[in-house]
Structure formats: C-alpha cells, structure tokens
Amino acid sequence: xxxxxxxxxxxxxxxxxxxxxxxxxxxxxxxxxxxxxxxxxxxxxxxxxxxxxxxxxxxxxxxxxxxxxxxxxxxxxxxxxxxxxxxxxxxxxxxxxxxxxxxxxxxxxxxxxxxxxxxxxxxxxxxxxxxxxxxxxxxxxxxxxxxxxxxxxxxxxxxxxxxxxxxxxxxxxxxxxxxxxxxxxxxxxxxxxxxx
Amino acid sequence: xxxxxxxxxxxxxxxxxxxxxxxxxxxxxxxxxxxxxxxxxxxxxxxxxxxxxxxxxxxxxxxxxxxxxxxxxxxxxxxxxxxxxxxxxxxxxxxxxxxxxxxxxxxxxxxxxxxxxxxxxxxxxxxxxxxxxxxxxxxxxxxxxxxxxxxxxxxxxxxxxxxxxxxxxxxxxxxxxxxxxxxxxxxxxxxxxxxx
Numbered sequence: 001x002x003x004x005x006x007x008x009x010x011x012x013x014x015x016x017x018x019x020x021x022x023x024x025x026x027x028x029x030x031x032x033x034x035x036x037x038x039x040x041x042x043x044x045x046x047x048x049x050x051x052x053x054x055x056x057x058x059x060x061x062x063x064x065x066x067x068x069x070x071x072x073x074x075x076x077x078x079x080x081x082x083x084x085x086x087x088x089x090x091x092x093x094x095x096x097x098x099x100x101x102x103x104x105x106x107x108x109x110x111x112x113x114x115x116x117x118x119x120x121x122x123x124x125x126x127x128x129x130x131x132x133x134x135x136x137x138x139x140x141x142x143x144x145x146x147x148x149x150x151x152x153x154x155x156x157x158x159x160x161x162x163x164x165x166x167x168x169x170x171x172x173x174x175x176x177x178x179x180x181x182x183x184x185x186x187x188x189x190x191x192x193x194x195x196x
Numbered sequence: 197x198x199x200x201x202x203x204x205x206x207x208x209x210x211x212x213x214x215x216x217x218x219x220x221x222x223x224x225x226x227x228x229x230x231x232x233x234x235x236x237x238x239x240x241x242x243x244x245x246x247x248x249x250x251x252x253x254x255x256x257x258x259x260x261x262x263x264x265x266x267x268x269x270x271x272x273x274x275x276x277x278x279x280x281x282x283x284x285x286x287x288x289x290x291x292x293x294x295x296x297x298x299x300x301x302x303x304x305x306x307x308x309x310x311x312x313x314x315x316x317x318x319x320x321x322x323x324x325x326x327x328x329x330x331x332x333x334x335x336x337x338x339x340x341x342x343x344x345x346x347x348x349x350x351x352x353x354x355x356x357x358x359x360x361x362x363x364x365x366x367x368x369x370x371x372x373x374x375x376x377x378x379x380x381x382x383x384x385x386x387x388x389x390x391x392x
Contacts, residue, residue: 102354151342157295170307192385
C-alpha cells in the first residue's frame with residue numbers, strides 16, 4: 001500500500017480495508033492513522049537494521065583506507081535503504097506529518113523505540129569505522145535518518161517539477177546517488193573533525 | 197505571518213488580508229497560494245545570500261587550518277540562516293508541500309531561480325574553501341538546502357513530541373547546533389574525499 005501512494009494519502013479506512021479489520025477495531029488498538037503508521041515505521045526500521053547488519057561485514061573491507069571505508073559504508077547503507085522503499089516513505093513523512101496527530105503517550109512510545117534504533121545504527125556504523133566515538137556515531141545515526149527522509153522527498157518531485165526539470169535539462173535527483181554522496185561526506189567529515 | 201504559523205496553515209485569504217490586496221487580485225498574478233509562497237521563498241533566499249556574502253570574509257579566517265575553516269563556514273551559514281526564520285520555514289515546506297500544487301510554468305520559473313541561487317551559494321562556499329571544485333561545491337550547496345529544511349522540521353516538533361522528549365529526558369534538537377555540525381561534517385568530508 002505504501003509503495004502505491006504517499007503516506008499523506010493513506011486513510012484509516014484504506015488501512016483497515018487492506019488488513020481486513022474493521023476501522024472500529026483498528027481504533028481500539030491505535031488512536032489514529034498516524035499512530036498506526038509510526039508503529040509500522042518502527043517495525044520497518046528494525047527490519048532494515050537486521051538486514052543492514054548482515055550486509056556490512058561483506059560490503060565494507062576493514063583493511064581499506066579510511067575514505068574508501070566511508071564510501072563503502074555509505075553505499076551499503078544507501079542500497080539497503082533503497083531496498084526498503086516503504087521505510088524511506090515513512091521516514092520522509094515522520095517529522096512533518098506523522099508526529100503531528102498523536103498523543104504524548106504514542107509519541108513517547110515511538111520515541112523510545114526510535115532511540116533504541118538510533119543506538120543500533122550507531123553500533124553498526126562503528127563495526128567498520130571504529131574511529132568514530134559513541135556520541136559522534138549516534139549523531140551520524142540521527143543525521144542518517146534526517147537526510148534519508150529529505151533525499152527521498154527530493155527524489156520524488158511533483159509532476160510539474162519533473163516537467164520543469166526536463167524543460168531546463170536538469171538531471172532529476174536520484175535517491176541512491178545523492179544519499180550515498182551525502183552519507184560518505186558526513187562519515188568522512190565527522191572522522192576528519194574528530195580529535196585523534 | 198510566516199513567523200507566527202507554519203506554512204501549511206497559511207491560506208490565500210490570510211495572505212491577501214495581510215498584504216491588503218483582494219484575493220481575486222492576488223489570483224490575477226499568482227495561480228495559487230503555493231505560487232505566492234515559492235516566489236517569497238526565492239526572494240528570501242536571494243536576500244539571505246546577500247547577507248551571507250557580507251559576513252563570510254570576516255567570519256572565516258583564510259589562514260586557519262582546513263578543519264577550522266570548514267567549522268567557521270558551517271557556523272556562519274547556520275547563524276545567517278537562523279537570522280532568517282521565514283526562509284527556513286519556506287525551505288522546510290518547499291519540496292513536500294509547496295512544489296505540489298503548482299503548474300509546470302510556475303515550477304520552471306521557481307526552478308530557474310533556485311538553480312541561480314544554488315550557483316551563488318556554491319561560489320560563496322568557495323571564497324574560503326577554494327579546495328572545493330565547482331561540481332562538488334554545487335553539490336554541497338544543494339545539500340545545504342536539503343539539510344536546512346530537514347533540520348528546521350526536526351527542531352520544531354509537535355507538542356506531543358516535546359512532551360515525550362521531556363519525559364524521556366532527551367535533549368530537543370537545537371536548529372543551530374545540529375545544522376552547524378551537519379554542515380561542518382559535509383564540508384570537511386567533501387574535501388577529504390576530493391582528489392588532490
């Protein structure tokens with residue numbers, strides 16, 4: 001469903017029809033469609049972290065020079081995200097849309113899991129970039145979430161923007177190419193700025 | 197007006213009341229509220245570039261080591277953006293909201309100015325970081341736009357998320373602190389990854 005339409009267009013009616021549960025029953029467990037989607041986001045995020053953890057050891061050569069390791073890790077993170085488009089769509093809608101129509105209780109539950117996921121991503125980054133200390137690795141994990149959502153939005157412009165890009169001969173933003181460059185810059189820069 | 201409410205809540209009625217022009221007259225020149233706000237975005241962006249151009253020479257020491265120059269430039273860009281909250285608000289809404297309800301014609305006009313502004317920002321970055329070649333500097337200028345909008349959204353969470361952060365003792369995202377770190381990482385990383 002998420003691959004067919006933007007998060008903003010998904011209604012609670014549509015969600016309950018799709019999973020075959022009456023809307024009244026969905027609302028017995030979730031206070032709003034935003035609460036459902038944030039729960040889906042955390043689940044998809046955890047699934048992605050497991051997927052990424054399996055790929056990093058083979059994809060990033062521990063004996064490669066620092067810059068090459070940053071680029072290999074950036075590509076691995078990006079490719080694994082591109083393989084999880086629903087997660088990217090939910091991340092792109094999380095701060096501006098999904099976190100708006102929820103109670104403090106749902107927000108706390110979402111934030112608790114989000115913090116755990118951030119720590120896990122920071123650990124995964126450190127597997128092949130042990131130069132990064134804990135607070136810096138966690139900062140990069142938070143920033144990865146931020147730039148993933150923003151790059152996803154930029155890579156899915158409106159029909160009018162697509163037409164404008166074509167008429168101006170501007171290359172469209174490619175999610176994987178752009179995100180990979182941004183993450184490689186962030187990783188290499190954070191290490192260059194770290195005290196030795 | 198933009199400092200009082202989020203872009204998503206600004207109506208064409210409210211816009212025309214504020215500038216004292218009948219809505220029918222606003223619509224004679226602009227096809228939608230999104231077209232008005234994109235025009236405001238480009239104007240605010242140009243004003244900000246002029247403001248930034250005046251500040252970089254004094255704020256970034258050309259004889260400082262590379263990492264220090266990256267950090268000084270990141271801080272100068274961030275402080276100048278923080279001094280232009282309307283611009284940040286419009287940037288944060290541009291890709292996900294404003295670019296959606298416009299014609300291909302308005303999109304082309306917006307994109308043309310946006311491209312000019314990106315080239316200008318790339319030149320300003322190069323004033324004190326001449327290590328950066330043209331395509332890399334332009335990439336960083338585009339990424340600056342992307343991370344500014346995303347950081348602005350993260351730094352303005354909903355009331356429920358603020359309550360959740362407080363109950364979990366999580367520090368809120370500070371726009372200036374976060375953006376400055378992200379930009380410094382991006383600049384230092386792009387230079388570390390540049391061919392000599």
